Amino acid sequence: MCRCCDADGFGRERRRVSYDHGSLFTADEMRLPLQPHDWRPQLSRRKLLQYGGIMPYSPLNVVYNGKTCILFRARKLAIRYRNHTLVDLTLRVFGPDAIVDTRGSFCSKDKAILNIRFGDVEEIRGLAIRLQMSNTFYESAGQNWFTLDSVHIHYNWTHEATFNATDVYAPSTNSYHCQHVSSLQKYDTLLVPSSVTDNAAHWHITFTDFQIQAFNVHSNKFSSATDCATFFTPAILMGLITSLILLLVLAYALHMVVHLKHIDRYEEHKTTVYFPRSTEAENTDKNNL
CATH class of the missing domain: 2.40.160.110 (Porin)
Structure with missing residues (x-):
């Protein structure tokens, strides 16, 4: 590898780097691009x-x-x-x-x-x-x-x-x-x-x-x-959202089925309530007749 310097039109020196294969690049081209100070690879x-x-x-x-x-x-x-x-x-x-x-x-x-x-x-x-x-x-x-x-x-x-x-x-x-x-x-x-x-x-x-x-x-x-x-590609996200919606619908359906069974069981055990009538009410009915 050899190094040389040449001057541009304004009298300033510009470094150039020549490598074994004969290609010529400026030092600026070889400089690492600056990354934000908090940048880090997103491996996850x-x-x-x-x-x-x-x-x-x-x-x-x-x-x-x-x-x-x-x-x-x-x-x-x-x-x-x-x-x-x-x-x-x-x-x-x-x-x-x-x-x-x-x-x-x-x-x-x-x-x-x-x-x-x-x-x-x-x-x-x-x-x-x-x-x-x-x-x-x-x-x-x-x-x-x-x-x-x-x-x-x-x-x-x-x-x-x-x-x-x-x-x-x-x-x-x-x-x-x-x-x-x-x-x-x-x-x-x-x-x-x-x-x-x-x-x-x-x-x-x-x-x-x-x-x-x-x-x-x-x-x-x-x-x-x-x-x-x-x-998490767009297709995977859409699949997850669709699965979540279907899961919520299934959970609601199961809840309604359990609730209906509870109502049926309550109806089976419900008895007729009898309210005895007072003597005065019976006499009033007889007088009306």
Whole structure:
């Protein structure tokens, strides 16, 4: 790794970091995004599972300094620019005959970058997709967690679209899995344009059946996955509410049945009450006759 400094138009120095694969990043790009001081991973909202889905493609292995440090796979990877045709990049990354260019990828103890270069794709020149991840120790959780910080789309050689990732995290000893990691609202928008004026507002990107692990990779296999699906999904909540309503109706029906049986038992034991008439009342009746 080598470091160098250059000056911008205002005479200020800007540090840049060059890694073994020849990719160049600014120091700002490598800085860990600030989290709120009270932020901590919401482990109780996640499912820990050994993902057993049948994937049509093998994972992409990224080797850095002779060691596999990133595992990545998806059932489908698609992008769209403005109203252009949807571009499916799946076979270019995971196809059996795909030759994937991952120059610029990088791994360290607390940082990881997955850089996938596609070259010219249809009308897009110099297309590349970069995922930046970080590994941080959180005292409140008592362990290290890795997060997907941002997703970058480089196109036409000099243009870039930046998406900030939200709620994409897992313990550093696990992998992360989600059915959809996307910038589309129908998929919960886990990828958000970094700003209103960013070029990302013109792009859509979707990873289907997304799984990644960037730290503690052993034997070239994914560890158990932390899934983005929560225990209480809308469908589960609706099921619980419906069950509660049916339970209340059943309880009310049982109460009414017990109450009716009690009334019947009371009617069976009820006797006719006889009130004896006085002598004066009988004499009055006789006189009337």
